[in-house]
Amino acid sequence: MRPPFELATMRYATTMTTTMTAPAMPMATSGSAFAGAGVTSVVNRTTRSRTASRRNGDDGMAALYSAPTLSKKNRMVVMQQECAAGVRELFDQAARDYDRVESLMAFGSGPRYRRDALVRAGLASGMRVLDVAIGTGLVAREALRVVGPGGAVVGIDVSAGMLGRAAASLPVRLVQARSEQLAFDRTTFDFVSLGYALRHLDQPAAFAEMLRVLRPGGIACVLEISAPTTSILRRALGLYIGRVGPLAARLIGSKKATRDLWRYFWYTIEHAVPPATVLENLSAAGFHGVRRRVTYGVFSEYTAVKPGVPAGA
Incomplete structure (x- = not known):
């Protein structure tokens, strides 16, 4: 049975695996989603542990959290290496209850904050929007409210489970594809959003694709949770x-x-590259007017503009 969303063309569907590779020596890189150390020597061993634990009836993630030979940073890199299988599977399995837990954790304040953040970034009525890593549609839902009937929202995600949940509640076109290889023509959208998924992506590749599909003068808006700089707030978060x-x-x-x-979310937040690197990556991709707004030292709103003059302006 055909799923309630589109599979990307073979050009994109055949490359739905992570492009991130760990460096040979421990180091932080601007091209990786995480500032972690390379642990290629333990990937195969951990993969075998994950497979064995699945046979024993658990979901396989326990091996990633409890492997005694791995430090916390190295466990993060192993997760990164297994993104195409283990992490996507985790999102698939968690999709059903994701919105309920998110609403409880945010005390119901999420929709208003996301809508206000999109408007602050420049989203307006009638715009064509691409929501990258749409998940269950938390950001796309607010984008729909802003653009109204004269606009349109399209969402992409690698997780079939998340797309299934989005399809059940949102009147948007959905495409299963990687954020680093968007299955759309150049200059298709006025606005591209990326909500709380930056930690899971290859930033340079994803930003380059966001720039490509935006029209000249188009806006990119990235919402993310950033680790606080103070130790007390960091421990509390x-x-x-x-x-x-x-x-x-x-x-x-x-x-x-x-x-x-x-x-897993906290591990990715704790070991994500710093906000300064995100800003550098946006600029390096070719965006102009790159800036960051931060609320409570935790909620980051990155905005950037594609150079050029919009057609008809």
Whole structure:
């Protein structure tokens, strides 16, 4: 049966695996989503552990969190290496309960914040929007409210589970594809959004694609959670996302995958490249007017503009 969303063409579907590769020596890189160390020597061993644990009835993620031979940073890189299989599978399995847990964790404030952030970035009525890594549609839902009937929203994601949830509630076109290889022509969109998925992507490749599909003068808006710079706030956020998040998922009866996903979120936040690097990557991709707005030291809004004059301006 055909899923309620489009599969990208073979050109894109055949490349739906991670393009990130760990460096040979421990180092932080601007091209990677994480500032972690290379651990290629343990990837195969951890993959075997993950496969064995799946045969024993768990979802396989426990091996990534508990492998005694890996440091916290190295566990992050192993997750990155297994993105195409393990992480996408985790998002698929957690899709059903994701919105309920998110709403509980944000005390219902998420929709208003996301809508205001999009408007601050320049989203307006009648625009054509691409929501990259749409997930269950939390950002796209607010984009629809802003652009109105004269606009249009398209969403892409690698997770079939997340796309299925979005398709059930949003009147938007959905495409299953990687954020680093967008299955759209040049200058197709007025506005491209990326909500809370920057930590999972190859930034230079994703930003280059966002620039390509934007029209001249088009706007890119990236919403993300950033690790606080102060140790007290950092520990507090880690406790809330990494510990309270899984507990909230358990209380509402979510699957184990949902609890694992919230733990994974904190690892990706804690080890993400710093905001200054994100700004550098946007500029290096060719964007102008790159800036960051931060709220409570945690919620980052990156905005950037594609150079050029819009047609008909």
